Amino acid sequence: MAFAAFSSNTPSSTSGKPVKSGKIVLVLMLPGLIYLAMFFFIPLVALIQTSLVKRVATPTVHFDPAWNWQNYADVISRYLPQITRSFGYAFVATLVALLISYPLAYFIGVKVRHRPVLQRLMVTLVIAPFFISFLLRTIAWKQMLADHSPIMEFVHQIGWLQPSQSFIGSGPAVIFGLIYNFIPFMTLPLYTTLERLDVRYLEAGSDLYASPSKVFRKVTLPLSMPGIISGTLLTFIPISGDYVNASQDFLGSQSTSMIGTMVVQDQLVTNNPQTATALSVMLMGIILLLVTVYVRRAGTEELL
Amino acid sequence: MRRLSLSRFIFPIYAFLALLFLLIPIFYTFVFSFNQARRRNTVWNGFTLDHWADVCSRQDLCDALGTSLTISFVSTFIATVLGTALAIALVRYRFRARSAVSLSLFLPMATPEIVMGAGLASLFFSLGVERGMLTVILAHVMFCLSFVVTTVKARVQMLDPILEEAAADLYATPSQVFWKVTFPLLVPGIMAAALLSFALSFDDFIITYFNAGNVTTFPLFIYVAAKGGLPPEANVIASSVFILAILIVVATQVYGNIKKKRLALAK
Numbered sequence: 001m002a003f004a005a006f007s008s009n010t011p012s013s014t015s016g017k018p019v020k021s022g023k024i025v026l027v028l029m030l031p032g033l034i035y036l037a038m039f040f041f042i043p044l045v046a047l048i049q050t051s052l053v054k055r056v057a058t059p060t061v062h063f064d065p066a067w068n069w070q071n072y073a074d075v076i077s078r079y080l081p082q083i084t085r086s087f088g089y090a091f092v093a094t095l096v097a098l099l100i101s102y103p104l105a106y107f108i109g110v111k112v113r114h115r116p117v118l119q120r121l122m123v124t125l126v127i128a129p130f131f132i133s134f135l136l137r138t139i140a141w142k143q144m145l146a147d148h149s150p151i152m153e154f155v156h157q158i159g160w161l162q163p164s165q166s167f168i169g170s171g172p173a174v175i176f177g178l179i180y181n182f183i184p185f186m187t188l189p190l191y192t193t194l195e196r197l198d199v200r201y202l203e204a205g206s207d208l209y210a211s212p213s214k215v216f217r218k219v220t221l222p223l224s225m226p227g228i229i230s231g232t233l234l235t236f237i238p239i240s241g242d243y244v245n246a247s248q249d250f251l252g253s254q255s256t257s258m259i260g261t262m263v264v265q266d267q268l269v270t271n272n273p274q275t276a277t278a279l280s281v282m283l284m285g286i287i288l289l290l291v292t293v294y295v296r297r298a299g300t301e302e303l304l
Numbered sequence: 305m306r307r308l309s310l311s312r313f314i315f316p317i318y319a320f321l322a323l324l325f326l327l328i329p330i331f332y333t334f335v336f337s338f339n340q341a342r343r344r345n346t347v348w349n350g351f352t353l354d355h356w357a358d359v360c361s362r363q364d365l366c367d368a369l370g371t372s373l374t375i376s377f378v379s380t381f382i383a384t385v386l387g388t389a390l391a392i393a394l395v396r397y398r399f400r401a402r403s404a405v406s407l408s409l410f411l412p413m414a415t416p417e418i419v420m421g422a423g424l425a426s427l428f429f430s431l432g433v434e435r436g437m438l439t440v441i442l443a444h445v446m447f448c449l450s451f452v453v454t455t456v457k458a459r460v461q462m463l464d465p466i467l468e469e470a471a472a473d474l475y476a477t478p479s480q481v482f483w484k485v486t487f488p489l490l491v492p493g494i495m496a497a498a499l500l501s502f503a504l505s506f507d508d509f510i511i512t513y514f515n516a517g518n519v520t521t522f523p524l525f526i527y528v529a530a531k532g533g534l535p536p537e538a539n540v541i542a543s544s545v546f547i548l549a550i551l552i553v554v555a556t557q558v559y560g561n562i563k564k565k566r567l568a569l570a571k
Contacts, residue, residue, distance in 0.1 A: 028393035032386040032449065033405065039446040040412050043423030050426040100322060107319040124553055125323045131549035132330050133542045134507055135526045139534060140329035140336075143346050183326060233414070241416025243510055249530050260418045260510075267422055267514065273429070280422045284415065291414070 051278035061271060071278040079262050079279060086258040087286070089171070090240040093178040094186075094232050100179070101186040101231065102224075108187075109194030126187050138177055138250050142168055145176075169253035177245035182238065186231040193227025229298050237287055259283050330546065337539035344533035355536040362537045368525035369541055375437065375521060376505040379444035384498045386445070387452025388490070394453070395460040412450045420447060421514035428515065435517030443515045444508060448501035455500060459493025492560075499552065506545070 054066040076083075108122045129137060144151055147166050155161050167173050201223065205215040243260030246252035252261075259279060267276035337356065340349040360366040394406060412420065424443050428435055467489070471481045509523040516524060526538055 025393050025397045025399055028389040029405070032390040035386055035445065035449065036408060039424065039442055043420070043427040046426040046430055047419070047423040050430070103315070104319050104322040107315045111315055120557055122319070122323065124550070125327065128330065128550065129326055130503055132333060132546040133523060133526060135509060135523055135530065136333050136538065136542050137329040139526070139530055140332040144332060146346070180325070237414055237416060241418040243418055249527070263418050263422055264513070267425060273426065277422055277426055280419045284419050287416065
């Protein structure tokens with residue numbers, strides 16, 4: 001199971017050997033585990049169950065319990081563009097976020113290591129966006145990049161976009177928003193790994209006549225793999241299920257709808273919970289599959 | 305020589321620009337809380353303090369804020385209690401299902417919000433539970449729980465068991481050991497977990513949207529208002545929450561520094 005890679009099974013090294021269990025373990029764990037079962041695992045079962053019901057439109061809309069696999073076929077035939085778009089956007093946004101975040105995390109984790117106050121200030125600034133509403137930040141970009149805003153006047157003037165074209169509502173605008181919103185999720189795990197990077201390995205590499213780019217490829221990059229893997233997972237998973245950025249009221253339009261858009265629409269607007277849940281189950285399934293393959297290929301089984 | 309200038313200038317300039325990019329929308333939100341605008345707060349009309357002086361001129365907005373605060377406090381409290389107990393059990397005790405439990409606690413963090421929201425909505429629907437404040441709180445506790453466990457677990461792992469053994473040697477009962485030694489040492493981790501939960505719960509939109517029914521939280525208010533025009537009072541609230549959160553973070557760091565210096569002096 002790929003997610004074993006996530007669970008921090010690091011043996012508790014500093015806290016000595018764990019005590020043999022007694023009744024107290026049950027007392028400590030039972031409430032939390034019951035909660036987890038009731039509100040995570042049972043909902044997943046409810047999700048699968050709902051994804052198989054039959055929607056009957058007459059006389060009034062109601063749902064018959066069934067094993068109606070047709071819902072999945074409907075979802076695939078109707079929402080294939082949204083499914084491919086979601087994973088396409090998630091792929092591009094994750095890649096760009098990695099390229100933007102890596103030098104930043106390297107600077108904070110390695111270059112300013114000898115100035116702890118500055119380092120802590122910079123980490124605080126990286127997480128600062130978490131403290132202000134996600135929706136408001138996205139609205140702020142929407143307004144800054146709207147037609148006739150100073151930024152867009154400039155972009156139109158230098159000819160990057162035709163005068164008739166708007167940026168907001170386009171695919172690149174949605175990807176831009178996704179990148180912006182998820183950079184902190186990428187930067188933090190990269191920083192945690194790079195902060196512990198032993199620079200003596202890099203020095204050893206260059207002492208042995210490796211060029212700077214070779215040192216980076218052969219030493220720095222392999223040593224930062226744990227951060228790269230958890231950072232890419234922490235961005236890719238939520239992005240592929242994102243609803244806000246691609247929504248028409250934020251940075252997207254009809255032509256940028258993603259899986260999340262369709263799930264919300266079917267569940268809350270058109271009263272089609274059977275397709276909304278089938279689509280959610282598929283999203284979860286595809287993510288589990290991709291993550292399993294990814295973690296296998298990246299070759300680390302211990303993350304975070 | 306070329307490499308020296310690269311790390312000297314290009315790196316800091318790049319880091320500065322990247323951080324600036326992250327902060328621009330925050331400045332924007334803050335600046336537009338001072339805008340002379342009533343409903344459509346999109347164009348700069350001039351400076352005013354009116355919205356800061358009278359945030360609750362929009363009664364519905366203040367109600368939404370109150371609802372959000374209630375939900376975040378209650379769910380943070382429940383999630384912190386349940387999660388701390390789980391974290392202690394996971395680090396301190398050995399039992400057969402330990403890795404299975406860690407894995408199942410990790411899964412919620414790897415589940416897209418939309419899946420969790422739709423799942424909970426399906427559950428409440430099939431049970432016939434009416435959606436409202438209660439269902440929102442139940443959902444928020446769920447997604448905060450795993451984050452609390454991860455955060456507190458890190459702190460429990462750092463704990464030196466010698467301190468507890470010393471207390472036990474000095475004839476402290478197990479409950480005294482816990483409340484006088486273990487718990488105080490865990491407080492920073494528990495506080496960090498509670499802050500994280502609060503932030504996650506306060507800002508959650510998707511899972512809340514699926515399970516709110518008629519309840520309006522602050523993010524739901526923004527979502528609905530974004531279609532018609534967002535009042536500047538929303539910027540005032542978001543900016544105040546931001547300033548408060550940053551102050552708490554800075555205070556914790558300063559406090560940590562003072563403590564460290566004192567310890568160094570004592571040695």
